[in-house]
Amino acid sequence: MANLLVRNVDDAVAQALKQRASRHGRSAEAEHRAILEAALLHPRAKSFAEVLMSIPAVGRDEDFARAPASAPAPHVFD
Numbered sequence: 001m002a003n004l005l006v007r008n009v010d011d012a013v014a015q016a017l018k019q020r021a022s023r024h025g026r027s028a029e030a031e032h033r034a035i036l037e038a039a040l041l042h043p044r045a046k047s048f049a050e051v052l053m054s055i056p057a058v059g060r061d062e063d064f065a066r067a068p069a070s071a072p073a074p075h076v077f078d
Helices: 011-023 028-041 048-054
Strands: none
Touching (some): 011 028
């Protein structure tokens, strides 16, 4: 097992860690391990809305307009 030392943590963050650990009935160190494991080994899946929002804006709406059909497509039945 590796050991990690985190320096220069804001006092508010350290206090929030202690409060969260208390709510979960574990030490701040155990809570810190749980947070790291959840963030790095079990990332949450993106929602459909997040995926849609991550699609870059490319072009303008009129770039994607359908051209009017000149004739119906032929049906081929073999």
